[in-house]
Amino acid sequence: MYSISKKINILKQAQVAKNFFSNEEIIPSAVTPFTCCDCGHENSIEIIPYKSGFPIFQLYNEDKIVSKSELLQNKVVTETSNSMLHFGALTVNNLPTLYFGTDCQSCHSKYFCVFSYGEKQPGLTVLQISGIWKYE
Ligand SMILES: [Zn+2]
Structure with missing residues (x-):
């Protein structure tokens, strides 16, 4: 479980x-x-509340890691409803949304997982x- 900086x-x-x-x-x-698609x-994957993951804002901030439009097109997140905007512009289920990177243990393909809690x-x-999406 790691953060993504590039x-x-x-x-x-x-498939989850x-x-x-x-x-x-x-x-x-x-x-x-x-299941690894490759x-x-x-x-x-194991998600521990308040321990696992990094704010998804880090991914779409200034479109640095991945653009907002790419996240929306791939249905990774949706636009947050107005009353929940304190959780950020893009969320899952209008709740605080986090992500983490992980690798396939067999072929080491790279994946990232997005969840809200x-x-x-x-x-x-x-x-x-x-x-969970494969990325490069
Ligand atoms: Zn694999």
């Missing part, structure tokens, strides 16, 4: 077994396999994985 191109989306978690499913972490290896309504905390 410009990337989004290539294709990998489970992308939505709520309440107890997130304690102590959300775990799901994803070699078919089943990798596992937060209280959707009183008593309902959700973690939604938007997806």
